[in-house]
Amino acid sequence: MKANPKNVLTGAHYLDGDHACSEGALAAGCNFVAGYPITPSTEVVERMTERFPTIGGIFIQMEDELASMAAVVGAAWSGAKAMTVTSGPGFSLMMENIGLAAMMEAPCVIINVQRGGPSTGLPTLPGQADMMQVRWGSHGDYEIIALSPNSPQECFEFTIKAFNLSEKYRVPTFVMSDECVGHMTEKVIIPPADQIELEPRRYTTLSPAEYLPFKPEKDLVPQIIKAGDGYKIHITGLTHDEKGYPVMNWQTQEKLVRRLVDKIRLNQDKIVEFEEENTGDAEVILLSYGISSRVAIPAIQKARKEGIKVGVLRLIVVWPFPEKRIYQLAKKIKAFVVPEMNYGQIVLEVERSAKGQAEVYLVPHGGGWVHDPEDIYKAIKEAVR
Amino acid sequence: MKFWRKPLDADKIQIPHGELHIVWERCKGCSFCVEYCPREVLELSIEFNSKGYHPPVVKKPDDCVKCGLCEMLCPEFAIWVTEKEVDKVES
Amino acid sequence: MSETQVIGKTPQKAEEHPMAKILRMDRIPHIWCSTCGIGTALTSFATALEKVNIPLDHICVVSGIGCSGRIAGYVKLDSFHSTHGRALPFATGLKLGNPKLKVVVISGDGDIAGIGGNHLIHSARRNMDLVVLCINNFVYAMTGGQTAATTPLTAITSTSPYGNYERPFNLPHLAASCGAVYVARWTCLHVRRLAKSIEEAINKKGFSFIEIIAPCSTIYARRNRLGDGLDLMKFYHDNAIIKHGADTRELDIGYQDKIIVGKFVDIERPTFLDSLNAWNKKVLGEKFREYGGPND
Numbered sequence: 059m060k061a062n063p064k065n066v067l068t069g070a071h072y073l074d075g076d077h078a079c080s081e082g083a084l085a086a087g088c089n090f091v092a093g094y095p096i097t098p099s100t101e102v103v104e105r106m107t108e109r110f111p112t113i114g115g116i117f118i119q120m121e122d123e124l125a126s127m128a129a130v131v132g133a134a135w136s137g138a139k140a141m142t143v144t145s146g147p148g149f150s151l152m153m154e155n156i157g158l159a160a161m162m163e164a165p166c167v168i169i170n171v172q173r174g175g176p177s178t179g180l181p182t183l184p185g186q187a188d189m190m191q192v193r194w195g196s197h198g199d200y201e202i203i204a205l206s207p208n209s210p211q212e213c214f215e216f217t218i219k220a221f222n223l224s225e226k227y228r229v230p231t232f233v234m235s236d237e238c239v240g241h242m243t244e245k246v247i248i249p250p251a252d253q254i255e256l257e258p259r260r261y262t263t264l265s266p267a268e269y270l271p272f273k274p275e276k277d278l279v280p281q282i283i284k285a286g287d288g289y290k291i292h293i294t295g296l297t298h299d300e301k302g303y304p305v306m307n308w309q310t311q312e313k314l315v316r317r318l319v320d321k322i323r324l325n326q327d328k329i330v331e332f333e334e335e336n337t338g339d340a341e342v343i344l345l346s347y348g349i350s351s352r353v354a355i356p357a358i359q360k361a362r363k364e365g366i367k368v369g370v371l372r373l374i375v376v377w378p379f380p381e382k383r384i385y386q387l388a389k390k391i392k393a394f395v396v397p398e399m400n401y402g403q404i405v406l407e408v409e410r411s412a413k414g415q416a417e418v419y420l421v422p423h424g425g426g427w428v429h430d431p432e433d434i435y436k437a438i439k440e441a442v443r
Numbered sequence: 444m445k446f447w448r449k450p451l452d453a454d455k456i457q458i459p460h461g462e463l464h465i466v467w468e469r470c471k472g473c474s475f476c477v478e479y480c481p482r483e484v485l486e487l488s489i490e491f492n493s494k495g496y497h498p499p500v501v502k503k504p505d506d507c508v509k510c511g512l513c514e515m516l517c518p519e520f521a522i523w524v525t526e527k528e529v530d531k532v533e534s
Numbered sequence: 535m536s537e538t539q540v541i542g543k544t545p546q547k548a549e550e551h552p553m554a555k556i557l558r559m560d561r562i563p564h565i566w567c568s569t570c571g572i573g574t575a576l577t578s579f580a581t582a583l584e585k586v587n588i589p590l591d592h593i594c595v596v597s598g599i600g601c602s603g604r605i606a607g608y609v610k611l612d613s614f615h616s617t618h619g620r621a622l623p624f625a626t627g628l629k630l631g632n633p634k635l636k637v638v639v640i641s642g643d644g645d646i647a648g649i650g651g652n653h654l655i656h657s658a659r660r661n662m663d664l665v666v667l668c669i670n671n672f673v674y675a676m677t678g679g680q681t682a683a684t685t686p687l688t689a690i691t692s693t694s695p696y697g698n699y700e701r702p703f704n705l706p707h708l709a710a711s712c713g714a715v716y717v718a719r720w721t722c723l724h725v726r727r728l729a730k731s732i733e734e735a736i737n738k739k740g741f742s743f744i745e746i747i748a749p750c751s752t753i754y755a756r757r758n759r760l761g762d763g764l765d766l767m768k769f770y771h772d773n774a775i776i777k778h779g780a781d782t783r784e785l786d787i788g789y790q791d792k793i794i795v796g797k798f799v800d801i802e803r804p805t806f807l808d809s810l811n812a813w814n815k816k817v818l819g820e821k822f823r824e825y826g827g828p829n830d
Contacts, residue, residue, distance in 0.1 A: 121656040125623035132627025137828025294615035471568035518573025
């Protein structure tokens with residue numbers, strides 16, 4: 059399925075990351091946004107409010123983020139392509155209904171323009187400390203997909219990608235941007251609509267009598283319907299059987315939750331995406347994501363000038379985590395250097411995936427500003443010593 | 444049906460007769476239907492159902508006028524009434 | 535002489551319940567206690583649905599969490615059992631995502647006025663085109679009977695064992711003052727009037743709010759030594775005063791005091807979508823493209 063030309067602002071633009079997210083969402087066919095103002099993400103919805111009336115779409119400013127996320131799940135079930143946008147404190151409030159989206163398998167996109175935390179923290183300054191919250195923030199067991207852009211161009215592209223993945227796997231999908239990327243203004247190339255591939259919603263072809271809302275297909279993802287089509291489904295946040303009816307026992311829990319987790323875990327080779335550079339003969343690999351991957355470039359260049367063989371592994375999809383590839387690389391190299399704007403989140407996953415085959419060095423940063431490349435350089439030096 | 448005073452339109456009015464349907468095992472014995480039946484058609488049975496409740500039984504079947512109040516008040520969807528036959532009012 | 539068809543006891547064939555077409559009979563018997571009023575509220579809703587002019591395919595039910603929240607699981611409509619307190623925003627998303635749907639929120643007092651209070655006032659303020667049936671049993675019944683935002687003063691609950699000292703909400707007044715265009719209150723005993731009200735609310739555009747006073751036998755009646763649900767129904771019979779158009783400020787419910795019921799508000803005001811479309815059309819003219827739903 060191709061993008062609808064009326065939604066796509068084809069051409070070269072000078073956009074900040076937040077506005078690029080909006081354009082990505084529109085190109086992906088987003089037609090419903092519920093949000094609540096929060097710095098530094100507000101520009102995303104501001105642009106949507108400007109663009110929606112002329113292309114057809116609904117924006118509603120809800121009373122809080124709890125409501126925003128609940129409205130997004132509701133809109134997803136009415137057949138809309140729904141999205142919400144927030145930052146740290148709002149992200150915490152959304153957790154309740156992110157769990158609902160996971161349980162109801164509602165395709166939806168959440169953009170988190172991360173800022174410094176905890177609590178109100180640094181509203182106008184960047185952070186990357188929600189990387190574990192996005193994976194584990196709501197209660198219970200579930201899986202999500204999260205992408206991390208490092209430029210406005212990627213904000214545009216990854217938002218489309220996020221919509222596609224959310225449709226394909228019927229899972230809440232996250233674009234984990236940050237204040238730096240969100241407010242960075244760069245050239246963004248928006249291709250013609252016929253070059254933008256979209257994943258259609260997995261509407262069922264079965265009749266209401268045959269259709270079971272949670273009966274999985276081969277890839278463990280069930281087909282969907284939209285409210286108002288006469289299927290008269292019941293969808294609940296309670297543990298449910300294939301019919302969608304609540305069943306309170308461990309067998310149903312096992313079957314349902316196992317599938318919610320497995321539909322991502324067993325398909326992770328198809329979902330995982332990363333960029334590799336010079337990893338073939340590397341002695342140390344700089345593993346990063348989002349803005350940290352750009353800040354690390356001077357440090358890598360400096361180290362390479364000194365003859366250190368530095369490879370780069372940049373995560374595009376952060377969750378599910380590319381554990382297999384990291385283990386393969388760990389066996390060949392001395393160490394991973396992981397700069398991130400938190401005190402150790404993704405680095406824990408790197409350690410887990412490396413299984414002791416390589417050293418793992420964290421270059422932490424509390425947020426509020428990006429790393430000094432010098433600190434990353436020092437860590438690379440330390441790693442090869 | 445006898446009236447104390449004959450209504451002016453008695454010859455035109457047809458009083459419906461209801462036939463009651465009770466799902467014995469679905470009843471939870473709240474007795475809303477028994478209490479609020481305007482013609483006191485129902486009473487609670489002496490017998491228990493398997494849940495241990497006393498479902499209603501029809502005490503005066505001929506008196507049911509299919510008003511449907513029992514059907515609407517029943518929280519269990521365990522009682523309903525269908526129209527049985529239409530009698531002319533005796534004048 | 536008429537024969538009663540006692541189904542299950544005697545092997546007689548009987549037709550299914552007339553409301554079966556809008557109920558998930560495969561899930562009956564439901565979870566509600568004996569003499570609970572929620573089932574009665576549901577029959578009133580089902581009765582109203584038979585009379586409304588909207589095709590059943592286009593009517594959706596959204597519930598939150600709690601005893602009343604389970605209603606979504608028993609109606610044979612597109613029905614959603616969302617998170618605690620979030621039925622209204624979920625319904626808002628459902629409605630805006632596909633404006634041709636008629637969305638009815640059926641949930642409890644704790645869900646709608648307690649944890650979801652903020653969503654209630656804002657949905658009313660926006661005049662979101664939703665019908666809200668708020669089943670008020672005065673306590674958090676599902677969790678064992680804790681004090682709610684609606685518990686009358688001095689009533690005993692599991693978290694106010696010596697009596698409640700917190701002033702409760704006057705729900706019709708709250709909804710009306712926030713901008714609801716249709717506000718009514720009935721008890722579970724007033725089934726016909728309630729069904730009529732629900733029918734009116736569904737046929738009306740805008741934010742309609744109906745408070746349904748329901749007996750809770752296991753928790754509220756038992757803890758307060760009020761007998762069972764039937765005794766509460768008898769209490770409603772003796773103490774409910776029908777007063778259409780009553781000033782909503784006078785609708786507070788005291789402990790075992792009179793309950794004023796009736797239709798209090800029935801006005802016209804543009805809905806959220808009406809306003810959105812009209813304003814954008816006015817400002818943007820030809821450039822405005824109205825969102826008509828997912829197939830648009």
